[in-house]
Structures are given as C-alpha cells and as structure tokens.
Amino acid sequence: MPKSSKREQWNKLSLAYMKKYPSFIYFLGLSLLLGMFSSCKRTDPEFTEGSVQLRFSEDTVYFDTLLSTVKSTTKRLRVYNDASKAVSISTIGITNTSNAFSLTVNGIEGNAFENTDLLAGDSLLILLNATLEDQNENLPYVVEETLSFTTNGAEQTVPVIAWGQDAHFLRDSVLVCNSVWTAGKPYVIYDDILVDSLCSLTIEPGTRVYSHFGSTIYVQGTLLANGTAQSPIEFTNDRFDSGFDTAPGQWNGIVFLEGSKSNQITFATIKNAHNAIWLGTPDNDTLPNLTLANTIIENNTGSGILTFTSDLSMTNCLVDNCGEFVLACLAGGNIQIVHSTLTNYGLGFFRTQPIAVFTNNLQLNDGSVLLGDLSVEMENSIVWGTQTDELAFNDSGDKSFNISISNNLIRTSDSNISNQNIVNQDPIFIAPYEFNYRIDTLSPAIDKGVDLGISIDLDSLQRDNKPDLGAYEWKQN
Template sequence: MKYIVTALICFIILVLISSCRNDFGFTSSTGSLKFSQDTIYLDTVFSTIGSSTRTFKVYNRSNDDIVIPRVALAQGTNSKYRISVDGVPGQVFENVELLAKDSMFVFVETTVDIMDFTGDTEFLYEDTIEFDSGANLQKVALVTLIKDAVFLFPERDAEGIEETILLGTEEDGVRISGFFLDDNELIFTNEKPYVIYGFAGVPPNKTLAINPGARIHFHSQSGIIVARDGTLKVNGALSTTEELENEVIFEGDRLEPLYDDVAGQWAAIWLTAGSINHEINYATIKNASVGIIMDSFNNASNGATLKINNSKVFNSSNTALLGTTASIEATNSIFHNSGQSAVVARLGGDYNFNNCTISNYWNGSFRQDPTLLISNAIPNTEFTADLTAANFTNCIIYGDRNLELALLDDGTSTFNFKFENSLLRFNDSSNSFDGIPAYDFSNINLYNQCILNVDPLFEEVAAFKLRIDNTGGANGIGDPASVTATDISGTTRSTSTVSGEGPDAGSFESSDLSGS
C-alpha cells in the first residue's frame, strides 16, 4: 500500500510540473505553413457593394505546436479587405497558435469604392495576407475585380423617409419602395452597368429606352415599373459572340458565380395597366421572381401592347411571363424554367406567339402548374374577361410533367385559342380529359398539324441551352408560310415544304447535337 501511495504522489508531482510550463510546448513558426490556396479571387463586385465571404485554410503539417508571430493584411488599416482568423475579426493578429497536424480557417471579404482609386469603369483591387515576417514570411494574395456602375435608388427626405411609388389611388392604393426616373435617366447605355434599388419607375407619357449591350442589375425586391401611358423600349440586337455584346441583360446585382442560377433574386419588369407600346428585342431576363408582368390594356386596335422578339426569360421563381387581360405578341422567344407556369395568359386578352419555346424543367421545388396556362377567368374569383385570341404557331410547349398545358374556360366568356404546327406535351395517361372539347386534339380548328409527346431533345435544359436536335419532335414540323425567316440565333430557317425537311417549331432551328 505504501508503494501505491508513493507512486501516486510522484505522478501528481509530474502533472503539476508539466502544467506549470508557460508555453505549452509551442515553438515559433519556421515559414513552413501550407495553404489551401495561395491566391484568393473574390468574385467581381460592384463598387460600394460588399463581396461574398471567401474562405481558405492554413495548415501546420509539422509535428510541433507552433506560434505564428504575426498575421496581417499588408496594407494594414488602410486595406479595404476584412479578414477573420479562426473566428476572430481584425486586420493584424499576433502570436496565433496552431497545433501540430492541425489547421485554421481564414475568412476574407471586401467593399471598395472605385472612386477612391481610379476613374476607370473597372480595376483590380489587390492586397496580401502576410504570415510571419523576415526570412519566414509567407503570403496569400487577394484579388478582386471592382466594376463601376450607375446606381439608381429611392432618395430619402430630411426625416429619413424613403421615396415610394403609389400603385392605385391615395384612398385604396399601396406604396412600394421606388422612384420615378428623371428625364436625363430615361436612356440606359452600355457604358456602365446599372444597379437598381427599389423599383425604377417610367413616368406617364415617358419612354425608357435601353440601348444594345446595356446591363441592368437589380437588388433584392427591385425592378422596373412602367406607369399608365408610359413605354419601355428594349433595343437589343443580335450578338456574334458568347459575350452577348449587343444583347440587353437583366439580372440580379450579385456577380459571383454562386448566384448565376439562383431564381428570385429580384422582383420583376412590371408593365402596369394602361402602359403602352412596349417592345423587348434581344434581351435576356433571368433569375427574377416574375420576369415580365403585363397588366390589362386600354385598346389593342393599334397592335399588341407588348411585343417580345428574339428574347429569353429564364429561371423565374414564379412565372416568366404573366399577362392579365393583356395584348402580347411574341416571336422567336424562350420562356424557360419557372417555379410555377412559365407563361400565364389569364383573365382573357389577346395573345399571339410564333416560333416560341415555352418549357419547364424546374427542380428548385415541387411544381404543380403546367408550363402554359390560358384562362378567361381567375379561379376562385368573380373576375372573367373575353379571351379574344390565344394563337400559338410553330411553338414548342414542353416540360418534364405529363400535362404541360392547361385551358381554363369559365363557360361564359369568349374563349378563342388555336395551336398550329406545334409540339405539345400532354400525356393524359389516365384519360381524365376525355370528352372535354378544349382538349380534343383531333379538332383541326383547335389543333392543326400538332405533334404530341415527342421529346424535342433540348441541348441541356439545366444550363438553359434550348437548341434542339434534328431528330427531336419539333424537327421539320413548322409551317413554311408562317415561320420567322431566321431563328433567335440568326440562323436562316428552312423553306422546304417536304415533310420532315421543313422549318422547325420553337425558337431555334434544329442541328445535329450528337457531337456537342
């Protein structure tokens, strides 16, 4: 027993002696740190808008616990970068401990005002994070491309109240965060990108003209709204490179690749009731909640209130195109991937689509709505209106659901529609629609020269590539007398009248994609 007590006392003494060491065995860094990256590229950001946070790891691969005497931004407190070392924010850190065979995280972000450095429209902002000094100095480079932009946003008054736009009357209307564009702001050029906060309003009797190559970016819950008797003219043109140099692009204000395909980043292009003579040519509208809202029109006797040509509306969290008692004409255009229907023509109106692709392979959530919905009423309400025309010629209406077409007729108002030389996805495997006249696909007054349920063989729907293969269901089914002369890419359409060799339905002429 005496020996056991003696041994126990010796063990306790040894523990106490070791616990009294001040440095716990840490030695100074010798410049042998390893990094998960030696250069950190913070993705392109707009001037004054904060970047996403990037992360890298620092490794101590030695068998010794070490102390890094200094970790700091080379520009010190003048740097526009912000770092955090193992969860602690700062710009200079001293005596950073790192255990043997262990690692630590470093987080980096930045916000830069381009006017503090240059008058150019973009420049590279750089700094380095230094680990240790002298002969042991190691560095990780930081690089960010900063773009200048035209910022448009609601002003605040002397009391700090933000500017708003009234929808409706003072008695029963609502106000949204927004502002009306001044006369000197009604032409958007391609000289700098535009970044919009809130809704940029086009005043009554004014026109917003957007030049070829313009880039318009929207902050969350922002968009463009056009007042009664106001007009939107998007004057994009055919591009010859993958940079889409002449196309007008509408998207969110986060430029990082992480946000490339995130739907719902901004609100909508909203063409309110009574606005007139809208034209959208060669535009890409992507990642909105609703791409385009076209409210009811006053008088369509002078043609469609909204004309969309050679344009693409992609990846809307709700709907790509929402028309309510609207007058819309669309040619060579794509409406693709929406959380609900890609195109909604509701409460009547007048619609004419030619050589359009309306498709939906949404995978961001459960989708129960068909890609195309046409109605002369709003379900579960008392609102009805005449559908004077809904003509879809040389079109593709397709998706990954069996039923990609819904026709909702209240039985009282006019309900005129027709599909011609089009490819439709309507696979009624349960025969639920038998006997309903609107779905009688043998009726040539409603469905003339249409093909059902033959895959168009899109190039890559998840990447929004909607070219079609020349063995797909849309190949050669177009009407030579009514197709557009060229497709959305400028390719000349076939003029053959031979079955299977004629022009194609949809926005693209087909090609051999087997080697793509």
C-alpha cells in the first residue's frame, strides 16, 4: 500500500478515536503538560561566601558642568559580577552629604539599598542624577561624594564628581530698560527674553550667555555686546555634557526686530543656534543696524546670518558650518564685509545652498514680493566651501543692485567675479574639518589683500602692510 494511503488511514483512525474517547485524550494531554512543567523545577542560585571583587563600567562618575538648581541628565554605571557564583551586595549607598545626588537601582530611587542579589556573570544598572544647590559663587565649584558597595564584608567605592556653576536665570521676560550684564555668573535664558524698544542691553567683556533649547533673544532696542580679545563674550547653549559643545540647533538665536538700531557685537562667539543672527531692521538710512567685529559664528542648523532689507557691517569675522546659508542678505540692504572668512564644509550637515547669497527681492509665503535697494561691498575676504558655486546673486530689476567685490578669494564659476578676485584656488586652511580656518604656509591668500587700516586680525595678531585675505593673518612659527 502506498505511504500516502497508510497516512490517510491513520488520520481517519485517530480522528475516530478522539471522537469516541474525548475525555481520555484531554486528560492524556494535560498529564503530559504537567509532566513537562514538573521537570523544570526552579533551582536557587548558589551564592559565594568568600571575597568577591565587583567590576564597574567607570572608575569615576563625572557630571560636567551643571547649572545650579537644574536637574542633570542621567548617568549610568554598570556593576558586573565576574564570579562563578551569585553574590549578595549587602549595601549600595552614596555618602551624599551635599544632598546633590540620587540613585535608582532596580527601578527604585533612593540613597541606600540593601541585599541586592547579582547572579554569576550578570550586571546591575545604576542610574545617577544630580541637582546642585546654589553656592553663591561666580566661579565653577566641585561637589564630590562616594558611591560604596559592600559585598561579603568587603567595601568598594566609586567617586562621584560634579562640577557646578551658579547662574542668573531669566525666563520669558522683558528686560529692565538699560540693563547691564556683567562677567561672573552666566546668564541662562529659558523661553524668550526681549530688549524693549528705546531700551538697551549692555553685555560686558567676559560675560557668558547660555540659552536653553528653543529659547530666543529678541532685540527691539539696542544690544551692545562688546568683549575684548582677553575677555570675549560667549553666546551658546546651556548643555555642557559630551557632544553638546558642538551640537547645532540647541537654541534659536538672536533676532533683531524692526526699530532696533545701532547694535554692536565685538569679540564674541555665537554658536550652536538655529539661525544665529536674524536681522530684520529696515529703515531709511545706510548706517549699520548691526556692527559685527572680531566675532565667530558657527554650528547652526539654519543660517549664520540672515538679513532682510537691513544694514550690516562685518570686520574680522569667521562664519562657518551652517546647515543652510552662512550669510544671506535678502530684499536689499547695505552690506559691508571686510577681512572676513565665510566657509562651509558641511560638518554634520547635508547642504544644498551656497555659502553667501545677496538679493534685492524676496518672495513671501503669501506670494507677494519684498523689494529693497541692495549695496554690497566685500573686500579682503574668503568665501570657500565644498560646492562649485559658493556665491549667488539675484537681481529682480525693480530695485538698485550695486555689487563691489574685489581682492577676495572665492569659489565660483561667475566670470564677472574672476576679474578682480582669486577664484577657485583652495585657501589651504590648516584643519577645516577641525574648525581651524587659519591659513597655512602655502595659501594663495597670503599677501593678497589691500591695506584697509584693519591693523589686527581675529586672533589679535598684527597685520603687515600686505595683509592676507580672510579673518586670520598668517604668521610663521
């Protein structure tokens, strides 16, 4: 008989038997199932009673740097049992005399834990958070505690160290008219602040301004942020843990509103914003609404500088590494750029926009077009990046369009620019992928500038009578 016929007969007999004796089949299956479970008896782990050395993922837990009263991000410490038997950790605790730290073990938060079992070859995850008290100090301070583990009478410790910084906190507020911010404690901004019309904010040398995620500095009056070479002013985000010192898009930036005038930012750094500077200050004169000098603007998800029918003066400035434009001057304005380096190597970004764009028009979302007379003067500067054309213009024909670009080094295919500038020759930055845009020994930018009376460079080094192009003067080591 074929095998298939035998299989069919067997299936028919089995089905008939199940119909005739259903109870027997049920109890047979149940007995087999219970037998399977009874053979899987739980065995308690065997614990070692001798000396055991736990192993830790970190020899020290660091928090760097925390603003006082602000809860930290969570740090993680793994505890490993490399022994062949389970261990019972009789105590896990932190000294915590500062009351700054909290632990979470097995989902429970506290400062001390008892009789925590750890199987052979297994690990235990400990979560640590810190909230430091205000110390009424201008300088950073350190808080040190000890995380201890006692196993079979033997104690092991892991230091826990947090650097703290007291601060002035500002949240969603209009500043007192004619405020003065001083060096010492940094100023930390949550949400938005506003420098009101007819008022000023003066920021003194050495002042640090830290902005929380999504916050904006609005200026309808006047911002006077004048640092020095020895004590520059810093605008950046308020997170200092690893990876965030160069993380773009951590705050919105500085927005100059219509009516704002006579703004100054010198010897400053502005970084890690969305659009670092947004200048929307149309008026009827050609005086700079914002004067930028000896300033570094970098690491922005949007643009470094956006202007709308506004007047801007830039000297000795470095603007680099932006997700969109480095500099976009739209719908007109009076723009002066001298001894500045505008560069974009797309570090961490995929970009399609050129480094710099100048237009006398801008189409708005409602379809209307904003127009304004445009005047651009660029001299002794570098515009260089990874794209073939890093400089763009757009003339509507409805407003004046005056462009004077000479004695610069530019990456472009525009033949009109090539007559008065060095084009498509790599400036040979020292280490552009490490944010070092000083020119190297063989740079074609050396000695190619004209003397404009700008005697020092962005590093406060002296320029000679044949200055180099860009923000930095080359100096032989």
